[in-house]
Amino acid sequence: MNEELDSQLSAMFDDELPPAECELLARRLSRDENLKARWGRYAIVGAVIRAERGVRLNAPLAGRVNAVLLAEPALAAHTAPRDLRRPRLHWWQPLAGAAVAAGVATLSIMWLRTQSLNADAPLVARTTPAASMSAVPAAAGPAASYVVPLPKPASVVVPSTELANYVVAHSMFSPPVARRNLLSAFMVSEPAAAGAEEPQSDAKAFAQ
């Protein structure tokens, strides 16, 4: 046996070997049974000097542990798939995530629009004829130079009272511009909701 190697083994046993040398010797120690046996005897020497008298110095403990571990998969078998899984998923996971997110967002917007239109359906039903009444004479008139534009269907959607109340109650959290727009839209819609008495002004308000 190489004396320098044994000297290194002794120093490594005492945690007195530089880390770089430890790496190399640990590799050799794990494979060389003679070196490992010597390492085990160093441990026995220490146990005797420390008078560890309750301990069986010839106990086959290491062999028993080794026998149990033989049946177990090496730790790298547990850890390697975990390490490999991440890069394998990287190339498609963001794309799939983005596609799913976009799909969910589109469906949500469409559903919200449908819900809003349905919720305000009676109001729209009252305002639309009024608006169309104002437009019909103009369209029917000869060579009309000015025609009041018909309000777009989307613009006739006015906030419900509950929504307005909600906005007022939570006004501290909504931006002033949005709050003002919502409330003014609601106020303008009140006459129309009450009976569509002033269809022209109503139409003008929405046209603006």
Next chain:
Amino acid sequence: MSADASDLSLVRRVQRGDKGAFDALVLKYQHKLVKLVMRYVRNPAEAEDIAQEAFIKAYRALPQFRGDSAFYTWLYRIAINTAKNAVVSRDRSPVEYDLDRNNNDESYDMQGRMKDSETPEGLVLTDEIRSTVNAAIDALPEDLRTAIVLRELEGLSYEEIAAAMDCPVGTVRSRIFRAREAIDRRLREVFEGGLGRAEELG
């Protein structure tokens, strides 16, 4: 010198799938661990079973070991918990064992316990190993004996031993190595020659 570098290099090898490196860790710490567990259970055979369980638990938990503490500290905690659980599950009260007791009392006490569970062959061989090592230590030159005892019994670092013995650290390393080699030569003959060889060698 970074403390625990040798254990850490072995641990890293085990974490990369090298079971042989774990074998080296078991060989290094098996006696310490059995001694530790014997604070909680009565006989050495049971202590060995618990130590074996602790080593296997440690192996399975090694992927989570990051090296924030020393490996032995971590292993020590696993062994203590395993021993406590074993005591609870078997409904036995732990043995009150004073570690500061002097060696003669300890020897008497533990020998008494060993008689309950050990096979005669096991006891004879253990005694043979012990007497061989002690005889080899007694035969060492004074400077080698002092160095190995300061290291193994007092747990001093090479630097501390160098200061105590007023010599360079390299000399300490050499003395401890030569002491171990001298003892190991005797010990190897016991292991390779079997029972009864120690008396011839002594």
